[in-house]
Amino acid sequence: MKKILLYFVCFIFVCFILPVLCTKTLNAVISDSVEETSKQENSQDDQTIKEEQATQGKYDYREYNTIKLLHTATGEIQELPLDEYLYGVVSAEMPASYENEALKAQAIVARTYLIYQIKDSGQKHENANVCDSYACCQAWISKEERFANWEEGQREANWQKIVQAVDETAGKIVTYQGAPINAFFHSNSGGITESSVNIWGGIEYPYLQSVETAGEEGYSQYSSEVAFTKEELVNKLKETHPEVEIDWSQENAVQIQEYTESQRVRTIKFGNINIAGTEARTILGLKSTNFAISFSDDKIVFSVKGNGHGVGMSQTGADSLAKQGSTYEDIIKHFYTGVEISNY
Numbered sequence: 001m002k003k004i005l006l007y008f009v010c011f012i013f014v015c016f017i018l019p020v021l022c023t024k025t026l027n028a029v030i031s032d033s034v035e036e037t038s039k040q041e042n043s044q045d046d047q048t049i050k051e052e053q054a055t056q057g058k059y060d061y062r063e064y065n066t067i068k069l070l071h072t073a074t075g076e077i078q079e080l081p082l083d084e085y086l087y088g089v090v091s092a093e094m095p096a097s098y099e100n101e102a103l104k105a106q107a108i109v110a111r112t113y114l115i116y117q118i119k120d121s122g123q124k125h126e127n128a129n130v131c132d133s134y135a136c137c138q139a140w141i142s143k144e145e146r147f148a149n150w151e152e153g154q155r156e157a158n159w160q161k162i163v164q165a166v167d168e169t170a171g172k173i174v175t176y177q178g179a180p181i182n183a184f185f186h187s188n189s190g191g192i193t194e195s196s197v198n199i200w201g202g203i204e205y206p207y208l209q210s211v212e213t214a215g216e217e218g219y220s221q222y223s224s225e226v227a228f229t230k231e232e233l234v235n236k237l238k239e240t241h242p243e244v245e246i247d248w249s250q251e252n253a254v255q256i257q258e259y260t261e262s263q264r265v266r267t268i269k270f271g272n273i274n275i276a277g278t279e280a281r282t283i284l285g286l287k288s289t290n291f292a293i294s295f296s297d298d299k300i301v302f303s304v305k306g307n308g309h310g311v312g313m314s315q316t317g318a319d320s321l322a323k324q325g326s327t328y329e330d331i332i333k334h335f336y337t338g339v340e341i342s343n344y
């Protein structure tokens with residue numbers, strides 16, 4: 001009888017009590033993990049709120065929260081929030097089709113350029129911090145103008161991509177030994193950038209050194225060609241050097257005399273004058289000082305590599321590096337030697 005009672009108790013335990021205990025434990029485990037998930041969600045919410053604040057132009061640039069932009073065409077000065085100004089710079093300076101990391105690098109570089117102009121460079125413009133000309137400060141285009149040049153179906157997506165690149169890097173600038181750098185940039189380095197002293201002379205900026213970049217040859221800005229007849233060439237040169245005379249019977253009538261370390265033309269001989277590669281570039285309208293000369297029939301052909309002065313960040317190089325997996329930080333540290341990215 002005792003045995004039967006024992007079996008009965010065991011039966012009750014296995015069939016009723018054990019399942020109840022197990023379910024309770026399981027519920028406890030489930031509820032713990034639910035709580036854990038919800039904690040993560042909460043912290044994700046906090047993060048999202050922070051990011052949203054950053055994306056709503058809430059970054060505090062202190063005295064530079066509003067900047068004054070000079071419109072060169074009209075002379076009008078517009079006041080606008082710093083990062084809103086950068087939407088117009090990034091969209092004017094870099095195709096929206098470029099990689100996100102390249103656009104972010106461009107946003108940081110443009111922000112640095114602006115801050116440097118305001119703080120360290122003295123004011124170029126009397127009542128404005130910066131102007132909208134790429135030849136003077138850095139290019140800027142209004143949203144309306146930009147939209148007019150984009151296909152209708154891509155306008156919003158393109159704009160959002162640029163806004164995101166600026167907002168996600170809000171506050172960030174490039175510094176060298178704690179100070180904002182003079183953040184030069186250009187279109188295509190032709191595979192190797194130029195140190196600033198070879199282009200403008202003067203101070204040698206330690207962060208503007210010559211660096212090589214792979215993948216630049218894949219862009220249309222990489223190579224170009226300009227050809228002149230002998231007469232055209234002489235006439236062009238005479239505009240700034242009336243004394244020039246070229247004896248075309250001489251084998252070395254036109255000849256590159258010296259190259260810089262990055263294989264750009266430092267000096268070139270045209271008959272009886274020697275001029276700097278940078279001056280030849282301006283006079284002849286070449287895309288860069290990285291060029292070779294050849295003679296074909298009656299023409300002198302300048303075959304040019306790269307586009308722009310070649311100093312600092314190459315924009316196509318930035319895109320090429322991003323395509324190879326580089327982050328904006330990698331890109332910036334590649335083009336500017338020994339720099340840091342700091343919150344300003």
Ligand SMILES: [Zn+2]
Pocket residue numbers: 124125130131132133136137138
């Ligand atoms: Zn300017």
